[in-house]
Amino acid sequence: MKLSGWGRYPVADCRLSAPRDAADLCACLDAGPGIARGNGRAYGDSAMNASNTISMRHFNRMIAFDPETGQLITEAGVILGDVIRTFLPRGWFPPVTPGTKFVTIGGMIAADVHGKNHHCDGSFGNFVDWIEVIGPGGEMRRTAPGEALFEWTVGGMGLTGLIVRAAVRLTAVETGWIRQRTLPAPTLAATMDTFETAQDATYSVAWIDCLSTGARQGRSLVMLGEHAALDELPPRAARRPHGPPARRARSVPADLPGFVLNRAAMRAFNALYYRNGCRKAGTGLVGWDPFFYPLDSILGWNRIYGRRGFVQFQCVLPLAESYAGLSALLDAVAAAGQGAFLSVLKRFGTQESRFSFPMEGYTLALDFPVSRRSLAMMERLDEITVTHGGRFYLAKDGRLKPDTLHSADPRAAAFRAMRQDTGLAREFSSRQSERVQI
Amino acid sequence: MTDQPVLILGGRSDIGLAIAHRYADLGHTVQLAARNAQSLSQEKTDMELRYGVTVTLHDFDVLAPDTHEAFLDGLPALPQIAVCAVGYMGDQAESQRDPAAATLVMRSNFEGPANILALLANLFETRGSGTLIGISSVAGDRGRATNYVYGAAKAGFTAFLSGLRNRLAGRGVHVLTVLPGFVATRMTEGLDLPEKLTTDPETLAVAVARAAEKRRNVIYVKGVWAVVMLVIRNIPEAIFKKLSI
Numbered sequence: 001m002k003l004s005g006w007g008r009y010p011v012a013d014c015r016l017s018a019p020r021d022a023a024d025l026c027a028c029l030d031a032g033p034g035i036a037r038g039n040g041r042a043y044g045d046s047a048m049n050a051s052n053t054i055s056m057r058h059f060n061r062m063i064a065f066d067p068e069t070g071q072l073i074t075e076a077g078v079i080l081g082d083v084i085r086t087f088l089p090r091g092w093f094p095p096v097t098p099g100t101k102f103v104t105i106g107g108m109i110a111a112d113v114h115g116k117n118h119h120c121d122g123s124f125g126n127f128v129d130w131i132e133v134i135g136p137g138g139e140m141r142r143t144a145p146g147e148a149l150f151e152w153t154v155g156g157m158g159l160t161g162l163i164v165r166a167a168v169r170l171t172a173v174e175t176g177w178i179r180q181r182t183l184p185a186p187t188l189a190a191t192m193d194t195f196e197t198a199q200d201a202t203y204s205v206a207w208i209d210c211l212s213t214g215a216r217q218g219r220s221l222v223m224l225g226e227h228a229a230l231d232e233l234p235p236r237a238a239r240r241p242h243g244p245p246a247r248r249a250r251s252v253p254a255d256l257p258g259f260v261l262n263r264a265a266m267r268a269f270n271a272l273y274y275r276n277g278c279r280k281a282g283t284g285l286v287g288w289d290p291f292f293y294p295l296d297s298i299l300g301w302n303r304i305y306g307r308r309g310f311v312q313f314q315c316v317l318p319l320a321e322s323y324a325g326l327s328a329l330l331d332a333v334a335a336a337g338q339g340a341f342l343s344v345l346k347r348f349g350t351q352e353s354r355f356s357f358p359m360e361g362y363t364l365a366l367d368f369p370v371s372r373r374s375l376a377m378m379e380r381l382d383e384i385t386v387t388h389g390g391r392f393y394l395a396k397d398g399r400l401k402p403d404t405l406h407s408a409d410p411r412a413a414a415f416r417a418m419r420q421d422t423g424l425a426r427e428f429s430s431r432q433s434e435r436v437q438i
Numbered sequence: 439m440t441d442q443p444v445l446i447l448g449g450r451s452d453i454g455l456a457i458a459h460r461y462a463d464l465g466h467t468v469q470l471a472a473r474n475a476q477s478l479s480q481e482k483t484d485m486e487l488r489y490g491v492t493v494t495l496h497d498f499d500v501l502a503p504d505t506h507e508a509f510l511d512g513l514p515a516l517p518q519i520a521v522c523a524v525g526y527m528g529d530q531a532e533s534q535r536d537p538a539a540a541t542l543v544m545r546s547n548f549e550g551p552a553n554i555l556a557l558l559a560n561l562f563e564t565r566g567s568g569t570l571i572g573i574s575s576v577a578g579d580r581g582r583a584t585n586y587v588y589g590a591a592k593a594g595f596t597a598f599l600s601g602l603r604n605r606l607a608g609r610g611v612h613v614l615t616v617l618p619g620f621v622a623t624r625m626t627e628g629l630d631l632p633e634k635l636t637t638d639p640e641t642l643a644v645a646v647a648r649a650a651e652k653r654r655n656v657i658y659v660k661g662v663w664a665v666v667m668l669v670i671r672n673i674p675e676a677i678f679k680k681l682s683i
Contacts, residue, residue: 018627061484086488 003053006302007043008309009370010398012431014048018055025162026138028054035430036162038104039079042111043312044398045431046157056106059164062086070170071129076106076163081296083170084288088242092170093227093288095127099344101293106163111395112155112356114363116203116225116292119195119349123358125154127169133161136427140164152418155356157394159419159428159438176243177228178203178291184278188218188326192362195222195347202226203291207277209270210343210366211263213334218326220345221277225291233285243287251299255307266341295342304341305369312396313378314365315385316348322362325388329364329381336377340366355415357393365396375399382408394432402437412438443467445517447498447524447554449478452623453573454523456639460647461519462489469513471498500524500550501542506557519650520558521571522551526588527625533587540587547591552598559602559611566610569650572599573616576658579667582683603655615656616646619663635662 003014016037019025028034034052047053056077063073070092072083080094081101087093098113107113112125121127130144131153141161143150153160181201185191191206198204203225212219230241237244295301302310317325326345333340343366350360366381368374382404385392391409392400406412416438419425444461448454449470458468462485470478475495482493498509510516526546533540555570562568577585578592596615603613620626620636642659649657658664673681 020624061480062487063480063483065487082488 003040003048004309005040005042005044005046005048005398007311007367007370007398008302008305008307009311010045010431011309012045012048012050014050014053016053016055018058020058022134022140022164025054025059025134025164028052029134029138029162029427033425033427033429035428035433036076036106036110036158038077038107038110039102041100041103041107043396045435046111046395046397047107048431049429050431054162056104056162056164059106060104063165070172071167072170073165073167074105075165076104076109078105079103080105080108087170088173088176088288091172091174093173093176095169095171096121096124097292099293100296101289102296105166105168106158109154109163109166110156110158111393112353112358113395114346114348114358116205116346118351118358119199119204119347120202122349122351123155123353123356124168125353125356127171128154129167129169131163131167132165133163135161136423148418151354152415155353156415157355157433157438158430159415159433160424161428173227174230175228175233175237175241176288177233177237177241178225178286178288179228179232179283180286180291181224181283182277182281183222183224184274184281185220185222186216188220188330189323191218191220191222191345192323192326192347194220195362198222198224199347204347206345207273208343208345208364209274210330210333210340211267211270212274217330217334219274221274221281225286228285237285243289247289247297249297249299252301252303255303256305263337269341305367308370310367310369311374311378311398312365312367313381314363314393314396315381315390316357316359316361316363316393317385317388317390318359318361321388321390325384325390326362326364328384328388332377332380332384333366336373336380338368338374338377340368342367355411357391357395359391361390363393365393379404394436397432397436400436402435405436405438412436441467441515442518443469443513443515445469445471445513445520445558447471447500447520447522447551448573449475449481449495449523451523451525452625452639453525453618453621453642454521455481456643457521457523457571457646458493459485459488459640460643462491462493464647465489465491466519467491467515468493469496469517470494471496471509473497473499498554500554501545503550503553506554509554510557510561516561516565517558518567519569519571520555520562521573521646522555523573524551525573525575525625527585528588530585530587543587544591544594547588548594548598551595555598555602559606562611563606563609568610569612569614570599570602571614571616571646571650572596573618573646574599576617576619576663576667579617580670580678584682612650612653614646614650614654616642616649616659617656617663617667618642618659619666621659635660635666 004011035049037047059075059077096115114123201224206220206222208220351358444466450472528543574596575592577589578596599615620631
């Protein structure tokens with residue numbers, strides 16, 4: 001069947017199976033090299049394999065929870081939103097969450113996702129106690145931090161085996177409310193200063209207007225957040241300590257035609273958003289859902305980019321090169337005249353890992369509707385990233401060239417060598433791993 | 439709510455399990471009944487963790503009607519709601535070749551379900567309350583060459599449910615007939631189902647629980663099926679016999 005990632009680009013015919021038990025799962029591996037697929041939220045082709053894509057959706061059972069430590073043992077196909085729904089009322093929240101709650105636990109481990117608290121808490125892998133992985137020959141192994149298999153699997157994009165179960169530690173919270181502070185920053189330098197002075201904030205992220213130029217280049221709304229304690233809630237919110245009731249999700253009913261999101265519209269939207277943010281700047285109380293998952297309330301928002309889909313560009317630049325690199329990236333975006341609707345900037349804390357994306361510095365995420373021009377511009381962004389010592393987030397990627405990846409990230413060669421030496425390369429591969437040669 | 443247990447017959451089926459999840463989510467105790475019920479222990483643990491309700495497992499063989507009374511006696515409590523999600527499509531070609539295969543389809547979809555629901559109906563009637571939910575099929579609305587053995591059994595089941603509803607109206611017992619069109623389940627895996635006519639077990643489960651709550655009599659889950667079946671039922675037989683649909 002036709003399969004794609006969340007960006008709906010690229011699309012390819014893939015044989016998709018949905019095994020129901022461990023024996024079925026192992027049998028899937030007999031069909032040749034394959035890749036596990038969770039809820040299809042990687043943007044590009046990370047979870048696609050033309051001849052053997054293995055859906056983990058039937059492995060969606062929770063196994064045990066320890067209310068003393070917050071340790072949750074689940075199968076890999078459990079959706080993050082279900083974890084929140086189940087455990088927030090009991091006072092627990094995911095320790096790290098990406099920008100959507102529709103990801104699976106297995107996918108979160110494979111991409112070693114980061115959240116708005118990366119500068120404090122690091123990536124999701126820091127909160128994983130163990131993982132069970134089915135490796136070559138259908139052999140299941142449980143692996144824990146410190147072991148090579150564990151360290152490669154966290155951030156290994158599913159290429160070290162099928163992640164079937166994991167133990168993750170949730171974080172204790174008193175409420176489902178977030179104290180949010182919005183700080184407008186008129187320039188890129190001001191934005192970065194805001195991040196640097198807000199290192200103590202638990203959560204921080206900036207929406208950046210990547211279409212403004214000149215003196216306004218890089219203007220942002222920096223949003224900081226803290227879990228609100230019970231005694232901080234005003235009476236109305238205290239009646240619903242786990243956050244406001246779930247928002248009614250709306251769907252994008254059809255693909256929007258390409259011209260809707262043209263440059264003028266995006267520029268207007270960005271300007272409006274910034275001005276609106278400035279007006280509402282200050283402190284407020286928001287529910288966990290709109291704070292962490294603003295886009296989840298629009299089901300199928302990926303359709304706004306039209307039938308051809310969209311591509312995400314996300315890189316991280318080392319701290320010392322961040323200002324120069326970000327300026328160059330924003331210049332290139334402005335020069336190409338390609339609109340990016342949703343652009344996000346985030347300060348990462350330190351992280352040492354075998355193959356995970358984050359490192360200390362700044363990460364910028366942009367998305368563009370697919371077109372020849374935007375793809376060409378992204379190659380320009382690739383070059384800038386490499387020049388400034390940055391690297392790329394594979395969970396967002398659907399088009400990176402192998403040379404670009406390998407010159408940006410020497411760890412890719414080590415990853416590939418490890419996969420070849422251990423026989424993993426023969427049993428696990430994705431369209432992405434073949435494309436970027438890892 | 440917790441004193442309103444829900445019995446799921448066919449607790450291993452995708453539809454049965456999805457309905458179990460839905461009722462557990464609404465706070466009901468769940469009794470999962472299936473053959474070799476102990477192998478559902480992962481589902482039990484999962485539901486207990488997610489919803490904080492009690493889930494019990496019970497061995498149940500729809501093809502062994504003489505065990506059904508003992509099965510009901512063995513339940514921890516008489517359920518308030520009983521859902522029959524037992525179903526077996528079989529293979530039409532095999533059912534045509536082999537009468538034994540056809541019999542299995544008919545017993546699984548009609549004789550067995552009717553037998554257990556008859557017993558439950560009597561118990562509910564005596565108590566003066568309860569809801570019986572039967573998952574039948576649009577295949578029972580009209581026999582077609584491609585699956586008439588399954589369709590005939592489901593037609594029998596649909597008629598049985600309709601009769602029960604008629605008999606128990608005014609006795610405090612409600613009967614809901616569910617006629618799902620295509621549902622993406624293990625039973626239909628590998629079939630190329632049209633997207634617009636297909637629903638998933640979770641959506642179906644939400645619709646079933648809502649319909650039971652509202653005391654609806656017959657639901658198609660996806661409204662479009664009511665239209666499709668209206669047309670199919672009304673094609674004159676002289677024309678219908680020449681069609682392949």
